[in-house]
Amino acid sequence: MILAVLTVAGTAAAMGLRNAVHCVLALTVGFAGVAALYLQLGAQFVGLTQIMVYVGAVAILAVFAIMMTHSPEPVKQPAFSSQWFVGSIVAASVFAVLAWEIRSGAAFTQGLPPQPYVTVQQIGDALMHHFILPLEIMGLLLTAALIGAVVIAMGHEEEMK
Amino acid sequence: MTHIAQLAQQLDRIFVLAKHWLLGFVPSAAQPICSAILSVVPVILAFPLLFAITTWLERKGLGRMQNRYGPNRVGPCGILQPIADGIKSLTKEDIVPITADHAVHFLAPVLLVAASFMGFAVLPIGRNMVIANLNAGVLFFFAVGSLMELAVFMAGWSSRSKYSLLGAMRAIAQMISYEVPLVLASIVVIMQAGSLSTVAIVNMQATYTGIWPHWFVLTPWGFAGFVLFMVAATAESNRSPFDLPEGESEIIAGYYTEYSGFKFALFFMGEYIGMFATSGMAITLFLGGWSAPFSFLTWIPSYFWFFAKLLALIAVFIWVRGTLPRLRMDQLMNLAWEFMLPMTLLNLLTAGIWHFMPAGPSRWLVCSTMVAVPCILLSRGLKHKKKFQVHTYHYSE
Numbered sequence: 001m002i003l004a005v006l007t008v009a010g011t012a013a014a015m016g017l018r019n020a021v022h023c024v025l026a027l028t029v030g031f032a033g034v035a036a037l038y039l040q041l042g043a044q045f046v047g048l049t050q051i052m053v054y055v056g057a058v059a060i061l062a063v064f065a066i067m068m069t070h071s072p073e074p075v076k077q078p079a080f081s082s083q084w085f086v087g088s089i090v091a092a093s094v095f096a097v098l099a100w101e102i103r104s105g106a107a108f109t110q111g112l113p114p115q116p117y118v119t120v121q122q123i124g125d126a127l128m129h130h131f132i133l134p135l136e137i138m139g140l141l142l143t144a145a146l147i148g149a150v151v152i153a154m155g156h157e158e159e160m161k
Numbered sequence: 162m163t164h165i166a167q168l169a170q171q172l173d174r175i176f177v178l179a180k181h182w183l184l185g186f187v188p189s190a191a192q193p194i195c196s197a198i199l200s201v202v203p204v205i206l207a208f209p210l211l212f213a214i215t216t217w218l219e220r221k222g223l224g225r226m227q228n229r230y231g232p233n234r235v236g237p238c239g240i241l242q243p244i245a246d247g248i249k250s251l252t253k254e255d256i257v258p259i260t261a262d263h264a265v266h267f268l269a270p271v272l273l274v275a276a277s278f279m280g281f282a283v284l285p286i287g288r289n290m291v292i293a294n295l296n297a298g299v300l301f302f303f304a305v306g307s308l309m310e311l312a313v314f315m316a317g318w319s320s321r322s323k324y325s326l327l328g329a330m331r332a333i334a335q336m337i338s339y340e341v342p343l344v345l346a347s348i349v350v351i352m353q354a355g356s357l358s359t360v361a362i363v364n365m366q367a368t369y370t371g372i373w374p375h376w377f378v379l380t381p382w383g384f385a386g387f388v389l390f391m392v393a394a395t396a397e398s399n400r401s402p403f404d405l406p407e408g409e410s411e412i413i414a415g416y417y418t419e420y421s422g423f424k425f426a427l428f429f430m431g432e433y434i435g436m437f438a439t440s441g442m443a444i445t446l447f448l449g450g451w452s453a454p455f456s457f458l459t460w461i462p463s464y465f466w467f468f469a470k471l472l473a474l475i476a477v478f479i480w481v482r483g484t485l486p487r488l489r490m491d492q493l494m495n496l497a498w499e500f501m502l503p504m505t506l507l508n509l510l511t512a513g514i515w516h517f518m519p520a521g522p523s524r525w526l527v528c529s530t531m532v533a534v535p536c537i538l539l540s541r542g543l544k545h546k547k548k549f550q551v552h553t554y555h556y557s558e
Contacts, residue, residue, distance in 0.1 A: 019262070021262070021265070021318055021319075022262075022264075022265070025265065025315070028311065044295060044296050044297045044300075045297050045300065048297055048300040048301050048304045049300065049304075051304035051305075051307070051308070052300070052303055052304040052307050055304075055307060055308060055311060056304065056306075056307020056308065056310060056311070056340075057307070057337075059311060060310055060311065060314065060333060060337065063314050063318070064330075064333075067318065067326070067330070119296060120296065120297055120300075120357050121355075121356075
């Protein structure tokens with residue numbers, strides 16, 4: 001419960017704060033809250049990987065992007081937009097649809113199955129046997145992304161020379 | 162069992178027995194939380210004490226290496242110098258720039274110290290002496306390490322100073338670049354041990370054939386992995402020769418330029434504690450954790466061996482700091498991406514071959530050549546790209 005409140009507060013602050021860097025740091029608190037929720041549910045590997053990837057890499061990426069682009073002064077716009085009434089109706093209806101779907105889903109109607117104790121070994125086995133094709137495709141995708149980043153940076157360097 | 166062996170075993174378990182005895186005074190409802198507190202408090206007391214001793218050791222050691230005395234006024238041989246430093250940093254005025262982001266400026270050293278201390282939770286300091294026996298202990302350690310980078314960014318950005326921002330960007334680039342060889346060098350050990358749990362990794366290394374232990378550093382891939390891990394650990398904690406982001410002659414003090422007094426002391430402590438945690442992880446992964454170096458020395462308690470190895474690694478850190486010149490930023494990044502990353506990947510291949518070859522001198526030969534030859538070839542190849550020659554500077558005609 002505490003973790004859920006922390007996560008929601010972090011992400012709400014990420015939307016509501018003025019200073020862009022404060023927003024990213026609040027989002028990082030939200031990420032950490034989600035990781036703590038994973039750990040509380042017993043998924044050690046996913047929780048720790050969430051911290052390593054989201055807090056350690058994605059948050060740093062976001063702050064680098066803000067550092068390179070934004071000016072340090074906070075924006076002069078008001079925190080709540082002028083169409084807040086319609087926005088709140090849309091948000092409430094989306095929440096209602098999602099909550100109804102979750103309540104009528106399998107976890108609530110048929111009861112929860114016993115909690116599986118998943119070790120990292122099982123995750124590795126599943127990745128190497130059952131999910132080998134998605135793993136290889138993701139490796140290919142990441143290699144393409146890395147090469148693309150290097151090409152873009154190299155092209156920029158040649159321009160600067 | 163003989164009387165001496167029984168005494169040695171009791172001495173080895175003295176902290177575990179003390180904790181159980183203290184827990185007996187607590188009602189059983191509060192026992193889990195008191196057990197956690199009793200595990201954590203010795204770590205929080207012992208490692209800052211080790212930090213204080215290390216500052217003294219470093220200043221004396223560097224002084225002797227630079228042909229001077231080091232601190233020798235405060236107490237015999239300057240041994241009370243850390244206390245003097247502590248009093249100084251506590252009584253200095255806390256200056257925060259007026260344009261600084263006060264909330265983030267305050268939280269940055271807090272986050273750094275908290276993240277550094279969290280790394281000790283998975284290190285087995287003695288037999289049965291680990292705070293949290295996580296199934297994915299090594300992953301927890303690296304996840305916590307990535308929190309330190311965020312703290313560095315927070316420090317550099319919130320100070321609103323050009324030196325801080327430049328230093329923070331360099332520091333983060335360095336820490337992210339060296340995290341890749343750090344994790345890859347430790348994956349070799351995880352592959353061989355078959356587990357991410359630090360306790361399982363140390364237990365695998367605590368056995369002996371004859372007098373020789375089964376430490377992973379005593380194998381070709383383990384030795385290469387250990388060297389790569391230590392170099393990456395030096396870069397991760399921004400230690401010389403990788404301390405360009407905080408070098409005093411380069412960038413004033415980098416990301417902690419605008420910090421004074423106690424916050425500066427917290428940064429200093431966070432960096433050193435991070436260094437101890439990474440050394441502890443190197444000891445756990447490669448040097449056999451709490452196990453004795455020879456089988457006839459197992460009567461000495463396990464926690465003594467852990468701290469002895471930690472002190473040896475700290476001495477090596479101080480030695481390297483006093484010996485090697487500082488690397489420039491592009492040299493630093495080139496080292497990470499062009500030398501260490503291929504070496505760690507080759508090390509992975511070598512460890513795989515070691516695992517599948519039958520035990521004997523042939524796999525020693527194959528794996529040693531697989532590690533040594535690419536290292537020599539790669540370093541020579543990378544050196545030829547840059548022409549090292551004697552420069553003569555003429556200042557006046």
